[in-house]
Amino acid sequence: MSNQTAARNKDNYLRAKAAFNDKDLDRCMSYYAPDHQIRSRDVGPGREHIQQSLASTRESWPDIQIVVEHAVAEGDWVMGHCLTTATHSQPVMGVAPTGRRVQAMFWDLHRFNAQGQIVETWNLTDSLAIMQQLGLVPSRG
Secondary structure, three states: OOHHHHHHHHHHHHHHHHHHHOOOHHHHHOOEEEEEEEOOOOOOOOHHHHHHHHHHHHHHOOOOEEEEEEEEEEOOEEEEEEEEEEEOOOOEOOEOOOOOEEEEEEEEEEEEOOOOOEEEEEEEEOHHHHHHHOOOOOOOO
16 A cells, blocks of 8 residues: 555545535535445444435534545544534434533544545444533533
8 A cells, every 4th residue: 555545545434524514415525435434333334324424414503614624544444533513403413402512522534446436334423422512411611
């Protein structure tokens, strides 16, 4: 695996995030392989699962923006550490919209195929931070 492949995969990862931020789900999905698999949830193979997940996120948080704080690429793998910011303008987790700005970190790991498309994804979101900001659990400190 060359450094060029890792650089291409990292670039495609960043382009997918930019397309999501631009609300261009079709362009975003072009970076995912047709047989893409979400590994952090028990769903079957197929790009439609990640498309549904991203569309649902966009519906819940219409103005969500993702800032990639760090992205590291090695071979077929890209790992990202991201900050999301959105306005709580839709019901989320049973909480009516508050109009508050909500921020949360997430980490994602992706494996790419030889064509530079994402074939596997693992996600970890700081859901506790979201629940605290929505008032579902008390904040520490």
